[in-house]
Amino acid sequence: MISNLKYDIEFRREKTQELSRQVEQHIAAGGRLSRSEPAHINPPLAERSTKIDPETVLKRKPKRLNLAERKALRKLADSL
Numbered sequence: 731m732i733s734n735l736k737y738d739i740e741f742r743r744e745k746t747q748e749l750s751r752q753v754e755q756h757i758a759a760g761g762r763l764s765r766s767e768p769a770h771i772n773p774p775l776a777e778r779s780t781k782i783d784p785e786t787v788l789k790r791k792p793k794r795l796n797l798a799e800r801k802a803l804r805k806l807a808d809s810l
Contacts, residue, residue: 757763795803 753763
């Protein structure tokens with residue numbers, strides 16, 4: 731079976747070879763490599779504030795009409 735990612739693999743191969751050349755040049759110039767902690771893929775979430783602003787107005791959806799109100803509204807519409 732032929733891989734659907736063949737083009738992607740070839741594209742990345744060129745990038746990795748270029749990166750390898752850059753690392754070799756860095757080491758040849760007297761540079762050093764060091765290991766560090768890996769980056770977190772999913773950083774921890776920011777903590778929510780406990781402060782509540784009294785100026786804030788909560789936007790809530792209006793309540794839906796109940797069955798009796800819908801029937802009354804339908805009668806009004808029919809009478810027009």
